[in-house]
Amino acid sequence: MTDSVKRAAETPDEPMPYAELGMKQDEYQRVCEILGRRPTGSELAIYSVMWSEHCSYKSSKVHLRQFGTKAPKSDALLVGMGENAGVVDVGDGWAATFKIESHNHPSYVEPHQGAATGVGGIVRDIMSMGARPIAVMDALRFGGADQQDTRRVLPGVVEGISHYGNCLGLPNIGGEVVFDPCYIGNPLVNALCVGLLRKDQIKLATAPGPGNKVVLFGARTGADGIGGASVLASATFEDESQAKRPAVQVGDPFMEKLLIECCLELYQADVVVGIQDLGAAGVSCATTELAAKGTGGMTVDLNLVPLRDPTLRPEEILMSESQERMMAVVTPEDIPAFMAICQKWDVPATVIGEVTDTGRLVMTWDGETIVDIPPGTAADEGPVYERPFHEPEGQAALNADGPERLPRPEDLRETLLRLLGSPNLGSKEWVTSQYDRYVRGNTVLAQPADAGMLRISEVMPGAEETTRGIALATDGNGRYARLDPYAGAQLALAEAYRNVAVTGAAPLAVTNCLNFGSPEDPEVMWQFAEAVRGLADACKTLGVPVTGGNVSFYNQTGSTAIHPTPVVGVLGVIDDVAKRVRSGFPAGDLRVVLLGDTRDEFGGSEWAHVTHGHLGGLPPAVDLEAERGLASVLVAAAEQGLLEGSHDLSDGGLAIALAEACLARGVGATVSLPGDDAFVDLFSESASRALVCVRPEAFEALAELCGRHEVPCYGLGTTGGTSLVVEGTLEIPVAELRETHAGALPAIFG
């Protein structure tokens, strides 16, 4: 029996399983008020998913507003937060759209499929803006490298990203692999996608124009990810109780590749009025959002949705998270052309409804009306919570327990090798060699570069050539954020910003993925509030607006949350990709120069973590003016062709930066340290620093540039030879560095 609107009106007292769907009683009450009656099962399905934390941002909304209110003025911002992804002007008529999103929980349950569908989801967000997706990145965090479950999760996640991304033909141009026991039950899989489009071709998720057709295209709908909806179907209709439906979504990258090409051809043919991808909340989300942003009304015949499993109930169809689906609004005249293009790409497409101006979203099933709601109430007017928050109980004690008490090493050679061979600092090649970084032929920089860089070329037929490129980096440091979430978020931004700048690209805009524990825990909520405040303030100071992002709450096991982990992605622009600067020492006889000042800063450092398992004190100081000055120097120096190599300093400090610079092309260096404490000089993690190398005759010009931007500049020595020599302190053959660095992950994962 179908729970129709008519039946709902007739049976006002029928109990509905809103609690099983994660809805609070007052939320359910509000639905009843909006509708003036109890919701039908299908309506309840829609409201419960649309008002879930994941879709409505009900706990985070009040904080995220700061990204708008504090946003720096930026002429580059074309589409800001609130759309599927932000869009920025990157010059010569081109716009870039990029976003990072989490798929944490599914990747723990089924690492391969969870991570794969994470990539698939973010790629569809980018497609829905009218862009051609051109690259992906993945920021990953796992439990301790030696913990048993990490051996299940990491290989599966990497294989999932590799399989899906490679099969889509999107180069993987960067990411992170971080290990910390706090992630053992909650690995973080944050996937980023970037796309390009012409500035005047931006598509939006909107359904205007009564009489226009609503087309569902892509994969058929199955019982993916509808655990909740099954509850609904069985709880409401005992007679038809359903077998337990699976929660795991399985991806089909081949279908997604077809969808990409199909969408681009649809855009080229100009037969799309509005478009929306189907992600979490599937048809519910796409129909309510499209209708709410368009003329306001829509009719849908749910019987027309093509099904993979013919036994699905309407509630389940509404909640299904089947992958590789899109929804478009198309004028009736353009339907034949639209269908022909879908057919060319073997993409199934079905008209399932029509745009109206009634202000109602009306859905039918077997001829009966089962949904009749004002779509905006589901899409935009969800609950908003001002969750209570306060500083965690032990925060002050944690900050007081600084690294000063830790014994400092005598043998710096051994310390360097120990850090270089640790899972967090060792080579990530075990991971990155499973990713195609070359496909599409525009990858200017990928691993082991500090930022990925892409040439803007041959994106779509007919567009004229440009010398421009874009660069992207993601960073995050959960330990820093644990010690001080405000500063930790700023340090994440600063590092990503710096990583973009070292390649010669000017940072332009920001995306972020905020990974936290439960928002119902006031201590976690404090971490969240502080991190957002820190990030918004820093974006303002650095002049880079947040264009979009994603919040992932409930990353916790029992009452133990992960470290607060804001992951920040920065996109930059370079006018001429030929002027990009690579990381590391390309040849001998170059001057090695350190930019920026080093202080005694070991709170949350890799050294404290690896050698003492210690986390306490405060993270490195944030100086955003210094960060901005450093970036100005790096970008100007690249533009003037002064830099032969450039690498940022971050985890592990100067020691690790020097080692990585030597490893890049097997060129050694001999340096002396600027300060009087070799340990501090080598391993401190002070922010706002970079290591560059220049031809000797270019040093003056660089020093002059540094002076102008008030960036401290220290000549350390010269490149060349086959060893890394720190005078009076250590000497390590590059071959030994390589063996240590390369062996870190294979030693664990085979």
Add this chain to the structure above:
Amino acid sequence: MNAARVGVVTFPGTLDDQDAARAVRLAGAEAVPLWHADHDLKGVDAVFLPGGFSYGDYLRCGAISRFAPLMDELIPAARAGLPVLGTCNGFQILCEAHLLPGALTRNEGLHYICRDQGIRVENTSTAWTSDFEAGQEIVLPVKHGEGRYVADADTVSALESSGRVVFRYVGGNPNGSLNDIAGIANEAGNVVGLMPHPEHAVEDLTGAPSVDGRGFFTSILKKLVNA
């Protein structure tokens, strides 16, 4: 004289077609898009079957593409001497179509692998390798999950003794391929397949840290011009 016309085939799931076309153009030839569903080779002088995951590579790499309408035209044309180069998925398709012997199977390490790979050119008499020197060592990217060449012992010894092993991995075998075989040719030398990607080694700024892939395109252009 008109530029030589090299067809670049797109199947559903082909990925490196844009790169192949770019490499063809950089070499001074015209890249002609060929669509899998057409029975039409558009009169091209040579054909490039690029890499990718045609049909998702779900069943076996190249297994489904081999039956595309375009292949009905390509197979007899190749048998009649049309120069054909298949890289990666293109190589797999050529094997599935029996234009080349043997098969490509799951990498021994069981992982997809993307790296810059040393390769020795063993045969410079094919349509696609005449511009190399015999024994020349070059660097091309490999990027595949199923590139381990296998064939029965008779086939392999026939390939070896007739010089039809055109490319061999050096400095480490990425996939466990028999005899380090990276690429082979048919008897006439007009059909060549290899796992590495010459089209990703034609520019300084992008792709592998070499431009060794250019030799494939200069080879075929010389042949077409002299024909």
Add this chain to the structure above:
Amino acid sequence: MARVIVDVMLKPEILDPQGQAIAGALPRLGFSGVRDVRQGKRFEVEIEGEADEAALSEVRKMAETLLANTVIEDFTVRVER
């Protein structure tokens, strides 16, 4: 020595893109009358000794922990006739 067969298939409700690609290709190759194809894995496990109940239960445990991903796959274990 005996040979035990473990068949592993995706659970029926889980999307099988591999099977779909094959089913889609068959009509183009001139094969009609196929309603559906699903692709799974088959393992041939050679065990020492006889395939008695104890051995089979070992193989079943193996299937559960290693050969199949029981989140998305079902398996069956049988002795080859």
Add this chain to the structure above:
Amino acid sequence: MARVIVDVMLKPEILDPQGQAIAGALPRLGFSGVRDVRQGKRFEVEIEGEADEAALSEVRKMAETLLANTVIEDFTVRVER
């Protein structure tokens, strides 16, 4: 409607790294007494109508042309009991 099973295995002389990896992993997981593992594919083909000789011979053709690569693989076709 009937279900026909096609089993596809690598020919014995072809290296099977997946099977080997499994065989190698088993002792580490505490499973002993396994001499060898080989991994292949299993297809479940649902055909319209009965699985009579004509239908089976169609499926055999399918296996030969598409499901198996007979250069490296052997296959068997049978009706599911």
